[in-house]
Amino acid sequence: MLIGLRIENFALIDQLDVTFGPGLNVLTGETGAGKSxxxxxxxxxxxxxxxxxxIRTVPETQPNQIPPRTLIEATFSLTPALQTWLTAAEIDPLDETIICSRELSLVGxxxxxxxxxxxVLVNRQQLQSLRDLLVAITAQGQANQLLQAGQQRDWLDSFGGRELLVARKQVATAYAAYQHLCQAQESYLQGEQQRLQQLDLYKFQLQELRLANLEDADELQHLEEEFRRLNHIEQLQSQGFRAYQCLCEQERGQASVDLMGEAASLLQEMQAFDPGVAPIQELVESALLQIETASRQLRNYxxxxxxxxxxxxxxxxxMGHLxxxxxxxxxxLQDAIHYQAKIEQEWQLLQATSMSQDQLTAQLQAAETQxxxxxxxxxxxxxxxxNHLSQQLISQxxxxxxxxxxxxxxxxxxxxxxxxxxxxxxxxxxxxxQPLQPLSETASGGEMSRFLLALRACFATVETVNTLIFDEIDVGVSGRVAQAIGEKLYHLSQHQQVLxxxxxxxxxxxADTHLRVQKKVLEPEQQTIVQLLIxxxxxxxxxxxxxxxxxNEQPALDFATALLKQAQELRQSLGTNQTTPKPKRTRKPTPA
Incomplete structure (x- = not known):
């Protein structure tokens, strides 16, 4: 059940922290006081x-105040179903409670x-699945939904329980398979020509790419290098021979090898008088060795x-082909190789998806039968x-x-x-x-209110929520009907918490717990806030x-006292409230 509610900066609410009790919790107040x-x-x-x-607005008298953030925090008692949900969501429990919070803000x-x-942060889908285990909200405005055939079907299915919902899921699966085959057949009839044209195009492109024998993405670069070498063979020969002459043949004086050899001999003789020239002599001999090696390789080249x-x-x-x-x-060339691999796969896929009209028709008929x-x-x-709903609803x-x-x-x-x-x-x-007519054509506002309440009472036997919320379900009804509605709400509160x-x-x-909602104007801010008083x-x-x-005149007070006495007698006739006692309320700090 809902144990407590903490609200900060929400609409007209500055700050509110309220504890709800078991049984019937009633909120009253002037029209527009903020109950909704x-x-x-x-x-x-x-x-x-x-x-x-x-998000509550900043008072005009405080223009420099940081825009507030809205925080709503609801604490519920823990049930086995909620414990199972927490385990599946990998969220740790908090003693005997579960705390749901939501923070709203404007940033930039x-x-x-x-x-x-x-x-722990949760997404909308997780929160919706949790909501179905926590509360069921019924308002007179739901009459518009109830009048819709689709909503009536959904409520009937929910009343039917797990077996019916499983059967409905099987229908949805079978329908999806049937629709898939219908679309496949339509695509086959409309797209066979396009598929064959695509196959022909891929066939031509693959033949061209396969004949090109594309294996090396750098092949074109290697061919261009080889082309430049072969296309300049005479120039390479002439320049190579000239370079060899510069190193080894005597033309215009001595060759480089001879000059380097003579320098090495002279340095060898100089060592007899100055050993310090030895490193120079070693460098010259090394250079001579490299020149001789280069000349031989140049000659061979x-x-x-x-x-x-x-x-x-x-x-x-x-090169022209590539x-x-x-x-x-x-x-x-790398892109062309990748494209070939891609259309190879698409070619195989198009061939694999080729299916005869007879095969599709047979599969479609089997799916339709299923x-x-x-x-x-x-x-x-x-x-x-x-049948069960009709019996229960009439009795309610x-x-x-x-x-x-x-x-x-x-x-x-x-x-x-x-x-x-x-x-x-x-x-x-x-x-x-009066003959039976569609609910949308015959029910008045008061009758619709009672129908919603009775329907919710029927669902109390099959749903798992522990908190039922009714928003002005008794609007537009007479005193006798209002009393009947109140007694029905009280009966519900013997097994589930009711707000x-x-x-x-x-x-x-x-009410077991009576809360009054009222507005108050703060001075000197001239700002309206909502307060809640037990x-x-x-x-x-x-x-x-x-x-x-x-x-608050005496006749009205006497009437109110009589109502409270009558309510007390009803409680005594029904026995004490059987709702589970309120567990200890704990709160885990909500991260900012």
Whole structure:
């Protein structure tokens, strides 16, 4: 159950820290006092949609104040289902509680929202799965959803329990497979010509690339180097021979080898008189050895140079071929090699996906049969759930001043979808003599409120949440009906915690915990804030008198006292509240 709620800088709330009790918790206050803000905060902390507008604004008298951040923190008691969720999410528990928090801020004009569970960041999908285990919020505004056939179908499926939901998932899987084959057949019929054209194109390109024998990405660079060498063979021969002459042959005086040899001999003789020239002599001898080696290699190089006209022609042709390949599939040879590998794979894929029309038709028929069978099984389970829902819903509506009500779930066959082959319509007749008609066409506002409450009471037997929240579910009903609604809420609170926003004193009198929401204007800031006060018995009587008559005069107070006495007698007739006692509240600091 919801143990406590802490709110900072949310809408009109400056700072609020409230503890909720087991059983029936009622919130009352003037219209516009901010009751719905409390419920919006609970919805928001559990992943409801929020915008930057909910962040409390800075007072005009404090223009230099740092824009506030909004923080909402809800503490719930730990249950086995929640423990399982925490284990799956790899989040440590906090004693006997679980703390959900959400922080909203504006940073540089950008809206930021962070949600945490026990201090650990969680995403929206995780929070939604957790929300389904924590609370169920019912508001009169949900009537618009209830009037939609799709919503009625979803609620029926939820009421049907795990077996029905598994069957619905199987339908969704079968439908997805069927749709995939339908799309495959359509693609086959529309794209076979395109596929064959693509195969022909790939076939031509692969033939061209395979004949090019592309293996070395640097082949073109090597060929260009060899081409330059062969194309300048005569120049290389002439310059190589001239270089050899400079080293070894005497022309214009002595050769370099002879000069270096003579210098080495002279230095050898000089050592007899000065040993200090030995290092110089060693350098000269080393240089002489290198010149002799270079001259021999240069001679061999020039002798080996030969013109190769045929090889030059081959290189020219190959370079032209490779450059044509790079223009079409490049811009580099490496790119062309990669492209060849890519279309090799696509060629194989296109060939592998080639399937005859007969094969597709056979698979499509098998998928359609499987989908029909899954839809039939789902329809059978829905009929069972509809019978149970009708019986329970009527039994829940009768105490709500609808003794002669009739209700049925009508099915109409439709083409299969991912939700099955049923159009589900709630048929409703609130008064004797009236035929069953769609709920959307016959229920008044008050009847819709009671229908929502009864529906939620039916779901109390199958859902796992421990906290039910009702937002003005009793709007627009008479005193007798309001009393019936209050008694139904109290009955629910014997097994689940109930939070209820109400304007009905009869309902508020039945509360185990009564909270008053009020607005207050701060001075001198002239800023409006929302406050929440847990009422004691004397304050409750005054509040009920305000709700009933708008004044605290004695007749109104007497009426309020009578309501409280009547509520006490009802409690005694029903026995003490069976809700689990409130566990100790702990809080883990929420990271900034």
């Amino acid at each position: 803000i409390i419920l919006d905060a609970i919805d928001g902390v559990l992943g409801g949609k929020m915008s930057s507008r909910v 004009g950008a809206f930021r929202s962070r949600s945490r569970v026990n201090g 020039t002798d080996a140079l030969e013109g190769e006209p045929q090889r030059l022609t081959e290189i020219t042709d190959r 450059k044509q390949i790079t223009r079409k599939y490049g811009p580099t 989908l029909d069978q899954a839809c039939q099984e789902l329809h059978h389970l829905r009929q069972q759930a509809a 509506l009768q105490p709500l001043a609808m003794e002669r009500v009739r209700f049925e779930v009508q099915f109409r066959a439709i083409p299969p979808t991912s939700h099955g082959a049923d159009q589900v319509t709630f048929m409703f007749s609130p008064n004797p003599g 209820c926003v109400t304007h009905q004193p009869i309902v508020a009198a039945l 009422l004691n018995p004397d304050q409750r009587a005054a509040e009920l008198a305000q709700i009933a008559g708008g004044v």
